Amino acid sequence: MNSPQAPVAESYHAQHSPFGAFASFTAGLVDAPGGFGQSLRRAANQNLYVGFRKSAGQDWQLLPFLTPPKSQETAFTGDDTIVQPPRGFQSLRPENYRRTLGWASDTWRADDTRFGFSLLSPFGPMADPAKLKKAAARFHLAPAITGWIEYDNRTGTTPVELIFGVGNGEDTLRPLGDAHPALAGFAGGGRFGYATKSARDVAVRQGFDVLNPRFRDYHGLHVIAGETGLVFTVPAGRKKRFPLVLGFYAAGPVTSGIDTTYAYTRWFDGLEDVLVHGLAGYRAYEKLAAQRDRELARSRLDADQQFLLAQATHSYLGSSQLLWHKNQPLWVVNEGEYRMINTFDLTVDHLFFELAWHPWAVRNTLDLFVRRYSYRDQHGLSFTHDMGVNDYFTPAGRSSYECDGLEGCFSHMTMEQLLNWVLCATTYAAHTGDRAWLRANQKTLLACATSLRNRDHPDPAQRDGLLKHDTARVGAGAEITTYDSLDVSLGQARNNLYLAVKTLGAWVLLERAFADLGLKKDAAAATATADLLARTLTTKFEADTGFFPAVFEKDNRSRILPAVEGFVYPLFLGYTDATDPAGRFAPLFGQLRQHIGQALRPGVCLDAASGGWKMSSTSTNTWFSKIAIAQHVVRQLFPEVMNAAARAGDRVHADWQRTPGCGLDAMCDQIRSDSGVACGSRYYPRGVTACLWLLE
Amino acid sequence: MNSPQAPVAESYHAQHSPFGAFASFTAGLVDAPGGFGQSLRRAANQNLYVGFRKSAGQDWQLLPFLTPPKSQETAFTGDDTIVQPPRGFQSLRPENYRRTLGWASDTWRADDTRFGFSLLSPFGPMADPAKLKKAAARFHLAPAITGWIEYDNRTGTTPVELIFGVGNGEDTLRPLGDAHPALAGFAGGGRFGYATKSARDVAVRQGFDVLNPRFRDYHGLHVIAGETGLVFTVPAGRKKRFPLVLGFYAAGPVTSGIDTTYAYTRWFDGLEDVLVHGLAGYRAYEKLAAQRDRELARSRLDADQQFLLAQATHSYLGSSQLLWHKNQPLWVVNEGEYRMINTFDLTVDHLFFELAWHPWAVRNTLDLFVRRYSYRDQHGLSFTHDMGVNDYFTPAGRSSYECDGLEGCFSHMTMEQLLNWVLCATTYAAHTGDRAWLRANQKTLLACATSLRNRDHPDPAQRDGLLKHDTARVGAGAEITTYDSLDVSLGQARNNLYLAVKTLGAWVLLERAFADLGLKKDAAAATATADLLARTLTTKFEADTGFFPAVFEKDNRSRILPAVEGFVYPLFLGYTDATDPAGRFAPLFGQLRQHIGQALRPGVCLDAASGGWKMSSTSTNTWFSKIAIAQHVVRQLFPEVMNAAARAGDRVHADWQRTPGCGLDAMCDQIRSDSGVACGSRYYPRGVTACLWLLE
The missing domain is CATH 2.70.98 (Beta-galactosidase; Chain A, domain 5)
Structure with a gap:
């Protein structure tokens, strides 16, 4: 334009x-x-x-x-001779x-x-x-x-x-x-x-x-x-x-x-x-x-950050839908231009905003996932990617998005959604103090823990904490992550760095939740699994490059920012034992610091042309909502790596949204990092992850 | 195209x-x-x-x-590189x-x-x-x-x-x-x-x-x-x-x-x-x-006529809308692309089709016109042009179309709608034999007769049967007829040939209705007014040209086919005294025969370029629904004037509808007679007037 x-x-x-x-x-x-x-x-x-x-x-x-x-x-x-526009x-x-x-x-x-x-x-x-x-x-x-x-x-x-x-x-x-x-x-x-x-x-x-x-x-x-x-x-x-x-x-x-x-x-x-x-x-x-308006204006956010959060909030409200079913509220956030109903990948990101303003919405969605949109495969419990599309609720146990026999976009996200339920549930309960709800969902939480472990390895002796076994639902295909439209660096679920760190976050939260429920044995087991996973992760670090690979397979050398995404949950809940750089995960933290420090350079995870943050060094498709999380975690956990180029990102991201490349469709999430033009996820609610910045 | x-x-x-x-x-x-x-x-x-x-x-x-x-x-x-159309x-x-x-x-x-x-x-x-x-x-x-x-x-x-x-x-x-x-x-x-x-x-x-x-x-x-x-x-x-x-x-x-x-x-x-x-x-x-399908195929209509009636019926059904209000049906025909509700000009034309298939619809609409869409001006009772637009019923006594202070399109049609109520009511009652309804509406009919006479002249001594006095609703403007988008030949209501003959039709029907109701004095008065009007009309004939002028004012010399439209009602009801060329209106019939015979020539009311029928010699905007009525009346009353060029019209009119000039919008009514391209009234129900042809 x-x-x-x-x-x-x-x-x-x-x-x-x-x-x-x-x-x-x-x-x-x-x-x-x-x-x-x-x-x-x-x-x-x-x-x-x-x-x-x-x-x-x-x-x-x-x-x-x-x-x-x-x-x-x-x-x-x-008579078309006399007519003219106003x-x-x-x-x-x-x-x-x-x-x-x-x-x-x-x-x-x-x-x-x-x-x-x-x-x-x-x-x-x-x-x-x-x-x-x-x-x-x-x-x-x-x-x-x-x-x-x-x-x-x-x-x-x-x-x-x-x-x-x-x-x-x-x-x-x-x-x-x-x-x-x-x-x-x-x-x-x-x-x-x-x-x-x-x-x-x-x-x-x-x-x-x-x-x-x-x-x-x-x-x-x-x-x-x-x-x-x-x-x-x-x-x-x-x-x-x-x-x-x-x-x-x-x-x-x-x-x-x-x-x-x-x-x-x-x-x-x-x-x-x-x-x-x-x-x-x-x-x-x-x-x-x-x-x-006053709260945002008086916050520590700079003008660009304020604009991004304001614009994101406007689009979140536009996708929000409070329904009524059998005398009870039924909460939906529609997925922007795709209009999928309660896409779980989005629920887990809206979590922080919803807990601030309408925490019952999180619980409402989690309950419906358990009641209607959960299923069991050969490994145990999981949840669907979404609940339907365009005001059509799909049948129980089925999403609108997930297809069979695929290795890329539209494949199943069984591991991702299992983590999303665990993370939303434990974060909701811990943040609101709604212990009654947590107790009512104790069985589900325990089933999730079992399912998580089975997806590592059915044989306990062979587990290392990493998710390595796809659901049978994919058939000859492979599971993917929420980053479906990026390259393999974030697309493949198995042995995926992003999912592994997210899993670590889930175990840390499960450990606390089980303890809160008085399930000492389960809490201890969660601790052990978290520690095992953290140790495994440290072995994946490439000492020669100072990076983690995005996927622990096939000599992958992509570098990704969502390597730290999984730490947003313990950080949000103030679980300082898990987020202390000198604490229980100190070795992993040291490596992640190095990884992120190197990634935040032009040509790696800062776009060489625009300066914007990129999810992956090997893809120009970047997602604002996820940038916002990464920015928050990096600024909180590794403030020392925030160089001038990285700090300049906010202006770039704001400019993308306030010019027609994105602005044509209000808040956009999937953006070409070189041009700033939206390539998907238009008119999109997920950008409210930027509300995390208010906590800094 | x-x-x-x-x-x-x-x-x-x-x-x-x-x-x-x-x-x-x-x-x-x-x-x-x-x-x-x-x-x-x-x-x-x-x-x-x-x-x-x-x-x-x-x-x-x-x-x-x-x-x-x-x-x-x-x-x-x-990824826009892999995508292609089916x-x-x-x-x-x-x-x-x-x-x-x-x-x-x-x-x-x-x-x-x-x-x-x-x-x-x-x-x-x-x-x-x-x-x-x-x-x-x-x-x-x-x-x-x-x-x-x-x-x-x-x-x-x-x-x-x-x-x-x-x-x-x-x-x-x-x-x-x-x-x-x-x-x-x-x-x-x-x-x-x-x-x-x-x-x-x-x-x-x-x-x-x-x-x-x-x-x-x-x-x-x-x-x-x-x-x-x-x-x-x-x-x-x-x-x-x-x-x-x-x-x-x-x-x-x-x-x-x-x-x-x-x-x-x-x-x-x-x-x-x-x-x-x-x-x-x-x-x-x-x-x-x-x-x-069989009925139409076995009718005497030729292939072009059959097509026209079939296509018209399809679009009529598309505009039909049966609603429910306070435990009673409420019948609506929407006006095609304009979506005006029960436009009275259309009701009077749908009359013949509706009496054949669902006569209660006519009664239903007439009742609502009396109950909510009637009004009184300085001359007495009349009715609005329509009942609203686009699913919005206008307030009582008001249409969506009519504006004040105008002399052309969008002005009031007070006289036209008064005639439409009279013609629909009397035709409905006579055709169905619903005398109870007629009796229930006796007062309204009498009020209509009074109003008609007052619009001729408030002073009985000065009446000649012609409508000459506009409603005060027009203010400084002038009343128009249903032919709003044609030139003055059909647009102006006062001293209008088309309206005058339609008025004659109304008096002929009122005469019968009053007789049926046992109102001998009123019936006799209607007879007298009809005869007066017929005599007045004969004085307007131009002996030199053999035509009637379209408007009895300002030396108008337009020639119009709707000169005979008003006879469709007595013709439909079989009132042979009024439609016998040698009967009570013989002098007028002789003149009309000459008028129509001369009009049905290329360059007058047959388009010189296309051969299609034109409503008016001075406008290239012609309306199929009205052509269909004119064809019917001419073929029935003046069969001898149907020359080869006039008979060729059906093929032309069918070709207009089955090619994109009209066909883009299904049945179209307002058509440029030279090109066959619709210029208004698209997606339109009114073409069902062609059902009259089945009666020939």
């Missing part, structure tokens, strides 16, 4: 999303539409009219949220405005900051929805976001007009005021809509050309036309801010396989209820958003 | 639609996608895989129902197959007729849904169509495979067999799906490339991929036909303004219920479709 020489202007979509509605109002990419999207894998395609004009005779100044809209008038009149506006260029993405807000300022427009997506600590009282449920689960538009006309001499509008292309919207006179706004059926409070200084507009409507019915609209808007008037000498609410509503059955409805339908009876609620609660939502 | 020199191959979409579901499975345009569309204004965008291959090693031969599909695989693998198929060209559109079927034959594929949209006489028993309701209202695919392999020596599949682009489908082992097929959520009965010779397929799936899970599918299909095997030496059912389901609230649900949701609890029902009732639906 830009010539390689030109400096690339900031241009990115952000998802503005209620909690748990799997819905986004997406906006921000320059010269691109966006708007209301329900369960989509990318931005919607509505033109947004957001801007101001300083007097009736002048052009509108609009933020660049639209492509030149084509009037639908010709379809009615049969005129009378100038599309503001990035240099004409300033955009600020906060943790829970996205604000555009123009005209010397006199003009302002902001979209808020407030979030906060939230109790288990099964136990929420009505008022709290309505506050937290309202499928709406709020916003505002303002102009400071205190020094002006003529009234200034503001516009907020949506053009739904071929589809028409309906005026809300017909049935709800207190609402000024428009809705698409009962599915989405926007509103402000009816007032004398707010006019509604609907026409083929919303800026210059030629046809007006008895109430000034033309409801067969697709373009709509609210026009606000700010008198000379006044500063006015107008509240906006943008809502969604999806009634009735949502999913198949497991029958669910949206949780919010228990507390809201329709879109109008949501919009009225949003306007009534506007101040409280504004306050909550401001609180989050 | 074609160079003007090349002969244009047959290529058109047809809507295959259940009754009252506002849903279509659209297919047929060459090299274009289609598929399942709910409430759309045009064809959906799914690739359809329909064809055969003679042995496993050979290419598939597919009907041209797809654009080269792009695999979604790259989004997962991050290969291994040849797209059949129009010369390789033969398509036959029946009244309730659409059949493709290829490979010397050995291969066959058919989509059925059966319809038949139907009682008032308020009184239907469950079994009948399920039969008539099932939101499904059926179809079949077959191959005659009796002379073959290897098994032949057949495929029927749908590629939903970025969106995935779910395999129905997971929860319903008896169903082989796929569904998009709970919204639409296709199935056959599970059997050993039926395989399900789902993958990024459905013809060559690379990845298969435990049951042979890959459910994260968007392309799906059923593959049927026909052994050597056998001929096999496999049934298909294609269903829709829209749960919950459908409309706003008036709250409704789909009527079928009372009798079906979800998509799977619909699909199972469709397969179980397959034979009965096939029989019903065959009955309709």
